[in-house]
Amino acid sequence: MSLEQVTTAGRPVTDDEAMLVRVQREDFSIDEELRRVRARSKRIGGIAIFLGTARDRSKGKDVDGITFEHYEGMAQKKLREIRERALKDFGVIELLILHRYGEIGIGDNIVLIIAGAEHRAEAFQACKWAIDELKQITPIWKLEHTPDGEVWVEEHP
Amino acid sequence: MVTVRLFGMTKMLAGNQGTLSLVLPEGGRVKDLVAVIDAAYPKIGELLQKKKVLVSINQDIAHEDLAVRDGDEIALLPPFAGGNR
Numbered sequence: 001m002s003l004e005q006v007t008t009a010g011r012p013v014t015d016d017e018a019m020l021v022r023v024q025r026e027d028f029s030i031d032e033e034l035r036r037v038r039a040r041s042k043r044i045g046g047i048a049i050f051l052g053t054a055r056d057r058s059k060g061k062d063v064d065g066i067t068f069e070h071y072e073g074m075a076q077k078k079l080r081e082i083r084e085r086a087l088k089d090f091g092v093i094e095l096l097i098l099h100r101y102g103e104i105g106i107g108d109n110i111v112l113i114i115a116g117a118e119h120r121a122e123a124f125q126a127c128k129w130a131i132d133e134l135k136q137i138t139p140i141w142k143l144e145h146t147p148d149g150e151v152w153v154e155e156h157p
Numbered sequence: 158m159v160t161v162r163l164f165g166m167t168k169m170l171a172g173n174q175g176t177l178s179l180v181l182p183e184g185g186r187v188k189d190l191v192a193v194i195d196a197a198y199p200k201i202g203e204l205l206q207k208k209k210v211l212v213s214i215n216q217d218i219a220h221e222d223l224a225v226r227d228g229d230e231i232a233l234l235p236p237f238a239g240g241n242r
Contacts, residue, residue: 074216135237137237139234140237143165152169153236154236154238
Protein backbone atom coordinates (compact mmCIF):
# COMPACT_ATOMS: atom_id res chain seq x y z
CA MET A 1 0.00 0.00 0.00
CA SER A 2 1.14 3.49 -0.75
CA LEU A 3 -0.62 4.82 2.36
CA GLU A 4 0.94 3.82 5.69
CA GLN A 5 -1.41 2.35 8.29
CA VAL A 6 -2.02 5.08 10.85
CA THR A 7 -4.59 5.70 13.57
CA THR A 8 -7.13 8.51 13.22
CA ALA A 9 -4.75 10.55 15.40
CA GLY A 10 -2.07 10.07 12.75
CA ARG A 11 0.41 7.88 14.62
CA PRO A 12 1.53 4.50 13.19
CA VAL A 13 -0.58 1.48 14.13
CA THR A 14 1.11 -0.78 16.73
CA ASP A 15 1.41 -4.56 16.19
CA ASP A 16 -1.24 -5.20 18.87
CA GLU A 17 -3.63 -2.75 17.23
CA ALA A 18 -3.02 -4.34 13.83
CA MET A 19 -4.07 -7.73 15.27
CA LEU A 20 -7.27 -6.21 16.70
CA VAL A 21 -8.44 -4.95 13.29
CA ARG A 22 -7.92 -7.36 10.43
CA VAL A 23 -9.23 -8.15 6.97
CA GLN A 24 -8.04 -11.63 6.07
CA ARG A 25 -8.76 -14.52 3.73
CA GLU A 26 -8.33 -17.32 6.26
CA ASP A 27 -10.86 -18.38 8.88
CA PHE A 28 -10.45 -17.26 12.50
CA SER A 29 -10.75 -18.98 15.87
CA ILE A 30 -13.27 -17.28 18.14
CA ASP A 31 -11.50 -18.68 21.22
CA GLU A 32 -8.16 -17.29 20.10
CA GLU A 33 -9.63 -13.85 19.35
CA LEU A 34 -11.48 -13.86 22.67
CA ARG A 35 -8.18 -14.57 24.45
CA ARG A 36 -6.62 -11.67 22.57
CA VAL A 37 -9.31 -9.26 23.82
CA ARG A 38 -9.24 -10.59 27.40
CA ALA A 39 -5.45 -10.21 27.51
CA ARG A 40 -5.84 -6.45 26.92
CA SER A 41 -7.15 -5.70 30.43
CA LYS A 42 -8.06 -7.39 33.69
CA ARG A 43 -10.77 -4.77 34.17
CA ILE A 44 -12.98 -6.41 31.52
CA GLY A 45 -16.08 -7.89 33.17
CA GLY A 46 -18.49 -8.17 30.25
CA ILE A 47 -17.85 -9.32 26.68
CA ALA A 48 -20.33 -9.18 23.79
CA ILE A 49 -19.63 -11.09 20.59
CA PHE A 50 -21.21 -10.77 17.16
CA LEU A 51 -20.43 -13.45 14.60
CA GLY A 52 -21.75 -13.09 11.05
CA THR A 53 -21.96 -16.31 9.00
CA ALA A 54 -22.92 -17.15 5.42
CA ARG A 55 -26.64 -17.87 4.89
CA ASP A 56 -27.92 -20.22 2.18
CA ARG A 57 -30.75 -17.87 1.26
CA SER A 58 -30.91 -14.19 0.24
CA LYS A 59 -34.00 -12.23 -0.83
CA GLY A 60 -35.91 -15.47 -1.40
CA LYS A 61 -33.19 -17.05 -3.55
CA ASP A 62 -30.89 -19.98 -2.81
CA VAL A 63 -27.24 -19.06 -2.32
CA ASP A 64 -24.47 -21.65 -2.86
CA GLY A 65 -21.59 -19.49 -1.71
CA ILE A 66 -20.37 -15.93 -1.33
CA THR A 67 -17.27 -14.07 -2.46
CA PHE A 68 -16.22 -10.96 -0.57
CA GLU A 69 -14.06 -8.32 -2.20
CA HIS A 70 -12.53 -5.45 -0.23
CA TYR A 71 -10.58 -2.28 -0.90
CA GLU A 72 -7.21 -3.10 0.68
CA GLY A 73 -6.08 -0.21 2.85
CA MET A 74 -9.36 1.72 2.94
CA ALA A 75 -11.25 -1.23 4.46
CA GLN A 76 -8.69 -1.49 7.27
CA LYS A 77 -8.74 2.28 7.73
CA LYS A 78 -12.53 2.33 8.18
CA LEU A 79 -12.44 -0.60 10.62
CA ARG A 80 -9.74 1.16 12.65
CA GLU A 81 -11.96 4.25 12.77
CA ILE A 82 -14.83 2.11 14.09
CA ARG A 83 -12.63 0.57 16.80
CA GLU A 84 -11.25 3.93 17.88
CA ARG A 85 -14.73 5.51 18.03
CA ALA A 86 -16.07 2.56 20.02
CA LEU A 87 -13.25 2.96 22.56
CA LYS A 88 -13.77 6.71 22.77
CA ASP A 89 -17.57 7.06 22.61
CA PHE A 90 -18.95 3.82 24.09
CA GLY A 91 -16.66 3.35 27.09
CA VAL A 92 -15.50 -0.13 26.08
CA ILE A 93 -12.04 -1.30 27.08
CA GLU A 94 -11.31 -3.16 23.86
CA LEU A 95 -13.03 -3.85 20.55
CA LEU A 96 -11.81 -6.37 17.99
CA ILE A 97 -13.06 -6.44 14.39
CA LEU A 98 -12.21 -9.12 11.83
CA HIS A 99 -13.69 -9.51 8.35
CA ARG A 100 -12.87 -12.22 5.86
CA TYR A 101 -12.57 -11.83 2.11
CA GLY A 102 -12.43 -14.27 -0.78
CA GLU A 103 -14.67 -17.29 -1.21
CA ILE A 104 -16.82 -18.19 1.79
CA GLY A 105 -18.80 -21.41 1.99
CA ILE A 106 -22.35 -21.60 3.34
CA GLY A 107 -22.29 -21.66 7.15
CA ASP A 108 -18.74 -20.35 7.32
CA ASN A 109 -17.56 -17.38 9.39
CA ILE A 110 -17.58 -13.95 7.73
CA VAL A 111 -17.21 -11.26 10.38
CA LEU A 112 -16.39 -11.16 14.08
CA ILE A 113 -16.82 -8.30 16.53
CA ILE A 114 -15.78 -8.68 20.17
CA ALA A 115 -16.48 -5.84 22.60
CA GLY A 116 -14.95 -6.03 26.07
CA ALA A 117 -16.13 -3.60 28.76
CA GLU A 118 -16.36 -3.35 32.52
CA HIS A 119 -20.09 -4.11 32.34
CA ARG A 120 -22.44 -5.76 29.85
CA ALA A 121 -24.44 -2.67 28.86
CA GLU A 122 -21.46 -0.93 27.20
CA ALA A 123 -20.29 -4.20 25.63
CA PHE A 124 -23.68 -4.93 24.00
CA GLN A 125 -24.14 -1.34 22.86
CA ALA A 126 -20.67 -1.03 21.31
CA CYS A 127 -20.90 -4.42 19.64
CA LYS A 128 -24.23 -3.58 17.96
CA TRP A 129 -23.07 -0.12 16.93
CA ALA A 130 -19.83 -1.49 15.48
CA ILE A 131 -21.46 -4.09 13.21
CA ASP A 132 -24.10 -1.58 12.02
CA GLU A 133 -21.40 1.00 11.30
CA LEU A 134 -19.19 -1.57 9.57
CA LYS A 135 -22.00 -2.31 7.14
CA GLN A 136 -22.47 1.39 6.39
CA ILE A 137 -18.92 2.67 5.91
CA THR A 138 -16.56 -0.21 5.10
CA PRO A 139 -15.67 -0.79 1.44
CA ILE A 140 -16.43 -4.50 1.28
CA TRP A 141 -18.57 -6.02 -1.48
CA LYS A 142 -20.50 -9.26 -1.60
CA LEU A 143 -20.96 -11.47 -4.65
CA GLU A 144 -23.61 -14.13 -4.11
CA HIS A 145 -23.37 -17.34 -6.11
CA THR A 146 -26.88 -18.62 -6.90
CA PRO A 147 -28.16 -21.39 -9.20
CA ASP A 148 -29.14 -18.59 -11.65
CA GLY A 149 -25.70 -16.98 -11.70
CA GLU A 150 -23.65 -14.50 -9.70
CA VAL A 151 -25.12 -11.31 -8.28
CA TRP A 152 -23.29 -8.38 -6.71
CA VAL A 153 -25.47 -7.45 -3.77
CA GLU A 154 -27.25 -4.14 -4.56
CA GLU A 155 -26.42 -4.66 -8.20
CA HIS A 156 -29.92 -3.51 -9.15
CA PRO A 157 -30.53 -0.61 -6.77
CA MET B 158 -3.15 10.29 -16.85
CA VAL B 159 -4.87 9.00 -13.71
CA THR B 160 -5.52 5.43 -12.61
CA VAL B 161 -8.90 4.57 -11.17
CA ARG B 162 -9.42 1.36 -9.18
CA LEU B 163 -12.64 -0.57 -9.68
CA PHE B 164 -14.47 -2.96 -7.38
CA GLY B 165 -17.51 -5.19 -7.41
CA MET B 166 -20.16 -4.24 -9.94
CA THR B 167 -18.17 -1.34 -11.39
CA LYS B 168 -15.39 -3.77 -12.31
CA MET B 169 -17.97 -6.00 -13.98
CA LEU B 170 -19.50 -3.05 -15.87
CA ALA B 171 -16.04 -2.18 -17.21
CA GLY B 172 -15.57 -5.66 -18.67
CA ASN B 173 -13.79 -7.03 -15.57
CA GLN B 174 -10.94 -4.54 -15.66
CA GLY B 175 -9.52 -3.87 -12.21
CA THR B 176 -8.32 -0.39 -13.13
CA LEU B 177 -9.01 2.31 -15.71
CA SER B 178 -6.34 4.67 -17.04
CA LEU B 179 -7.95 7.98 -17.96
CA VAL B 180 -6.78 11.32 -19.28
CA LEU B 181 -8.22 14.27 -17.36
CA PRO B 182 -8.21 17.93 -18.44
CA GLU B 183 -5.61 20.16 -16.75
CA GLY B 184 -6.73 21.07 -13.22
CA GLY B 185 -9.46 18.44 -13.40
CA ARG B 186 -11.88 17.89 -10.55
CA VAL B 187 -13.88 14.86 -9.49
CA LYS B 188 -16.83 16.01 -11.65
CA ASP B 189 -14.51 16.08 -14.71
CA LEU B 190 -13.41 12.55 -13.88
CA VAL B 191 -17.07 11.51 -13.71
CA ALA B 192 -17.68 13.09 -17.14
CA VAL B 193 -14.74 11.20 -18.68
CA ILE B 194 -15.97 7.90 -17.17
CA ASP B 195 -19.55 8.65 -18.31
CA ALA B 196 -18.37 9.08 -21.91
CA ALA B 197 -16.45 5.78 -21.94
CA TYR B 198 -18.65 3.68 -19.62
CA PRO B 199 -22.17 5.14 -19.60
CA LYS B 200 -23.56 2.47 -17.24
CA ILE B 201 -20.97 3.37 -14.59
CA GLY B 202 -21.53 7.06 -15.40
CA GLU B 203 -25.24 6.71 -14.65
CA LEU B 204 -24.53 5.10 -11.26
CA LEU B 205 -22.06 7.91 -10.49
CA GLN B 206 -24.66 10.56 -11.42
CA LYS B 207 -27.21 8.88 -9.15
CA LYS B 208 -24.59 8.69 -6.36
CA LYS B 209 -25.07 4.93 -6.21
CA VAL B 210 -21.36 4.69 -6.94
CA LEU B 211 -19.07 7.07 -5.04
CA VAL B 212 -15.60 8.33 -5.90
CA SER B 213 -12.88 8.06 -3.27
CA ILE B 214 -9.58 9.90 -3.31
CA ASN B 215 -6.80 8.71 -1.03
CA GLN B 216 -9.28 6.42 0.74
CA ASP B 217 -11.85 9.08 1.62
CA ILE B 218 -15.14 9.77 -0.17
CA ALA B 219 -14.58 12.76 -2.46
CA HIS B 220 -16.90 15.70 -3.22
CA GLU B 221 -17.43 16.49 -6.93
CA ASP B 222 -15.54 19.78 -6.66
CA LEU B 223 -12.39 18.24 -5.19
CA ALA B 224 -9.32 18.65 -7.41
CA VAL B 225 -7.70 15.47 -8.69
CA ARG B 226 -3.90 15.56 -8.35
CA ASP B 227 -1.11 13.47 -9.83
CA GLY B 228 -0.40 10.45 -7.68
CA ASP B 229 -3.82 10.47 -5.97
CA GLU B 230 -5.23 7.03 -5.17
CA ILE B 231 -8.62 7.10 -6.89
CA ALA B 232 -11.35 4.44 -6.70
CA LEU B 233 -14.99 3.94 -7.63
CA LEU B 234 -16.98 2.49 -4.75
CA PRO B 235 -20.26 0.68 -5.49
CA PRO B 236 -22.81 0.27 -2.67
CA PHE B 237 -21.19 -1.62 0.22
CA ALA B 238 -22.25 -5.17 1.01
CA GLY B 239 -24.18 -4.19 4.13
CA GLY B 240 -25.86 -1.10 2.76
CA ASN B 241 -29.23 -2.79 2.11
CA ARG B 242 -30.33 -3.42 5.66
